Amino acid sequence: MSRRIVVVTGAGAGVGRAAVEEFASAGYDVALLSREPERLERAAAQLRAAWNVRALALPVDVADAQAVEAAAERIERELGEIGVWVNIAMATVFAPVSALSARDFERATQVTYLGQVYGTMAALARMRERNRGAIVNVGSALASRAVPLQSAYCGAKFAVRGFTDALRSELIHDGLKVHLSLVDLPAVNTPQFDWAANRTGRQARPVAPVYQPDVAARAIRFAAEHRRRTLWLGWSTSRAIVADMLAPGLVDRYLARAGYRGQLTDEPRSPDAPDDLYAPVAGDFCAHGRFDDEARDGFVPLFTERHVHAAMGGAMLGLVGLAMAFVHLHRQAREHRQ
Template identity: 45%
Template sequence: MTRDHNPVAVVAGGTAGVGRATVDALIARGYRVAVLARGEARLAQMQQELGAQIWTRALDVSDGDAVMRAASDIASDLGAPEIWVNSAMLTSFSTFDMVDEAEFRKITDTTYLGTVNGCRAALSVMAQGNIVNVGSGLAYVSVPGQAAYCGAKHAVRGFTQALRIELAREGRPITLSMVQLPAVNTPQFDWARNRLDRHPQPAPPIFQPEVAARGILRAIDQNAREILVGRSVLKLLIGNILFPPLVERQLTEMGIETQKSDRPDTDARDNLDGPHPDISARAHGGFDARAKDDGITLDSDAARKTLAFGGAAALLGLGYLLGRGLTSGSSPKVEAREKPDRHPASPAYRRPTEYRV
């Protein structure tokens, strides 16, 4: 039989930060969104706020069987999803020698294997559409103090490319994208395990979660292979290609310091072993006053073509731009004022809203 209903999307890690901003953006487009997350209290809060616009399931994305069951139930209750966003993550702000095997494994299981589990579950129920794996500029350039998280994001990038090629070989009408994010003002910095001597912060420049959500929607709209959000991510990518020793030298000097705020860390609780009990289902963290509301989103293939075919002038210009950021006496991610978002409103999204069930 056929029935009319809102198109369906899934956001794993959808109760806070970039995931929550993405849920709100998809609802604004008319989607009914299935939200997967560990925190039952935050899911209940979102259900109260958004009602029938969302479907919720409390689970840990590192549990592959639980994610598969959720996917089956989503397809049964709502219809086959045509969008699946993997945004769940964990990290700790700690040097490697302070992170034991259990902690390292937990971060890896959630950030990397959680993405793998999400893709497997999505492919089990999706006939067509888009899967988006949320990445980071740290998938290209790692920073000290987050070895487990950086390793997981590098792994997500490698996994995503391999799976994308397999889907293309099979001719499946599913686009697999990765969106590489800059430092974002999310609750991550209020609930991550922290062994720094100050409260952690996103390494400037800082962007609001809505900027990241727009990058995710652009990846969906354009069936993009990879989207870079913020000029700081572009600089990291180019720097890693052209000047890796310089990037590592700057990170050796400033990589830890740029992750420290000027506030003392007074909350010893974290979300590594379970949801933080006192943080609500919100997109924004505690750095609203410093976070930018807009930023460029760029197709990474276009950036690479510029490097490959832009000639000596383009390379010199990019090198000069990067050099200014790296020699300004601060983090290699610190940059001049961002240009306004060239894509403040995403194109109309035209996909079928009927499903055969």
């Protein structure tokens, strides 16, 4: 291909917006998929002006499988062969389960989980024929360790992980050279905390430590270009996942105390605040949210599958050590009684 072409869902703001800028800066032509047409076209125009790339803005709700497939067809007709497809679009609701409706769960799942399924299917239908390409599904630390107040989002991200692992085995079975990556992100400074559905009465915030969306975008491009199976971004992601492997019950109790205050500020949320669960929120939002003062944008460690295996090995050694210590203490107690 004379030009590399990438498709990014959720490209209108947040991590998706940062990702299209990251790929465009590397010379990729970009297709931007999101719901809000005016913001999407502004983003595309900025990419064309800044990096002299082709940028195609396609207003699409990723929860609509036919619309996603039609977008893929148009991209290949107007730009050319899709080389990379990145699934980032998401929706969440900050609320306890008791405050959610069945429709809330349905909609969050359609966008966050099925949106990635539909994007992957559209990309794979074309990449399978050519036996090349890369698909990046964007997960979260919350795909391995769920938190209170985001049950719909956490459940959908768990589903993304299961779908990705199942499909990867199928690709290996079929001998295809299409690569599938899963990138798990930490808390990121995006506009979602201003417009996500929220039934708590208080302003939402990312759980510290917070990272800039540009950091996430670099990790996503790294996974796509270096064909990484798994990538955990940041110490906080790896700590959360490994801690849940070692002591899930303790993590349950910790999050029961800290999970609420870590996600909510003391500021009241207006009843008229925007809510993007069922319809897009208009406005000139970009990649960053309102937490620039605390968000990190320097060196952030990337843990690929090699590091993941090492971490799991360390976790297993830790469990073996605890078991041996328990046996030793039990033996000492028995000898003392005798």
